[in-house]
Amino acid sequence: MWKLLVAVVPAAVLIVYIIIRDKYEHEPIGKIVLAFFVGMVSIPLDLALISIFDLDELPYLFDGEILQQVGTAFFSAAIPEEISKFVILFLLVWWSKDFNERMDGIVYAVCVSMGFATIENILYVFDDPSCAWGRALFAVPGHFLFAVLMGFFLSLAKFTVKHKFRNWTMTLVAPILAHGIYDAILMVSDVVSVGWSALLTIAFYIFIFMLWRICLNKISEHVETSPFSYWRKFRDKYQKNKNISDDQQIDNMKDFFDR
Secondary structure, three states, rough: OHHHHHHHHHHHHHHHHHHHHHOOOOOOHHHHHHHHHHOOOOOHHHHHHHHHHHHHHHOHOOOOOOHHHHHHHHHHHHHHHHHHHHHHHHHHOOOOOOOHHHHHHHHHHHHHHHHHHHHHHHHHHOOHHHHHHHHHHHHHHHHHHHHHHHHHHHHHHHOOOOOHOOOOOOOHHHHHHHHHHHHHHHHHHHHOOOOOHHHHHHHHHHHHHHHHHHHHHHHHHHHHHHHHHHHHHHHHHHHOOOOOOHHHHHHHHHHHHHH
């Protein structure tokens, strides 16, 4: 039982966190749950992509163990996993009426990714319980961070007119790069000398710190540009006074939105 809890709780905590951050217009809880469970479907889709395109064989086209590990990080993990999550996310939310502000892209991307991460985590933890805490602290949050990048750019692709091609491209490129670098550092550290492994471990922690900083800023950016934030700010500023007239309310509204 404890294995299941340790495998599931990290994803649940991160979903609750992103729901709390979406403070101006919360998503329907049913849609959140659906995104989580549909995200689990990206696991067989990931395996299908690897099998159909023989992605596990591509790293061995490179010479040298280090390049092969880097190739494995990208071709066997980052590329098929992020493409699978993107396909599920796109089909689930792109035409949905609930996808009506930028923060929604991040919320749904995180939920889909946590569905993937939960199944992956259960498989790893039940096979080797000793990896549970490491995965809870790094692997599951890693999927969270990759999802933030995907959702951030997917929302820009939907809600902005400029740089459409760049935003569509970055919807996949950004999470694939982040995921690939994450895995590559860990995989290469297993095949190099102790000294290089120590340096790569330090580089990994720096990379994770910077990725958290970038993604938290991306979340804040989409939260504060929410169209619903303006109404909340107006209401908090002017509507506490119940005694003002309707005309004064209208004047206040015009003044607020003209700024």
